[in-house]
């Protein structure tokens with residue numbers, strides 16, 4: 321049997337330890353993520369979805385349990401070390417890109433992900449054809465803005481750039497934290513389709529938090545429901561395909 325690319329073993333996370341506000345947010349999470357999994361993650365507000373991403377990306381410590389990357393214990397690894405194999409796209413278009421740098425410069429920066437970042441603009445020219453090609457795959461005109469300062473882009477173009485920067489080096493794991501939520505329905509759908517195409521074409525492994533139940537059902541090969549810090553349901557293959565919006569919605573009623 322192949323080893324999971326990422327494994328959480330009995331992971332629990334406590335915040336405000338030793339105070340009256342001490343709360344266990346994630347409770348005994350067991351999760352195996354395999355190469356090529358595209359997992360959509362849903363759950364009520366406060367269920368612990370972003371906390372799960374914070375723990376997986378090394379931003380928040382684990383208080384009990386273990387996290388393994390390709391079988392190697394990374395439980396205590398720093399957030400910076402995680403960037404060598406993991407990337408994350410946030411909901412806010414302002415995060416993840418440098419506003420005063422152009423689209424091409426941001427993409428050049430992303431080619432250095434996980435390395436010591438020194439930006440040598442003279443190297444930009446040799447990448448421009450590739451960056452143009454990449455930007456075209458997002459279907460939102462980003463390729464016509466390679467020389468535009470990122471701060472002047474539309475929200476959708478900026479999120480598309482954040483996504484491209486996250487996938488450029490084909491990290492082992494991509495965390496999509498409601499990355500389409502701040503966009504209008506059409507822009508959101510365009511980004512979602514481009515996201516899916518990249519994940520399928522490059523056989524990437526991704527987890528995506530979404531409140532759009534239709535997206536959670538339509539995309540990915542697996543769907544997790546998180547409830548009060550625990551995995552309440554884990555659908556994959558035919559079980560995910562058979563799941564209806566109403567059945568999924570019912571998880572939010574309890």
Ligand SMILES: Nc1ncnc2c1ncn2[C@@H]1O[C@H](COP(=O)(O)OP(=O)(O)OP(=O)(O)O)[C@@H](O)[C@H]1O
Pocket residue numbers: 335336345363364365366367368369370371372
């Ligand atoms: N560092 C922290 N300190 C204190 N409480 C925290 C911390 N991080 C998260 N929480 C709490 O943990 C719970 C889970 O939060 P989290 O953001 O993971 O939920 P979520 O499922 O992502 O919610 P949403 O759908 O609203 O984004 C919330 O009650 C939140 O207030």
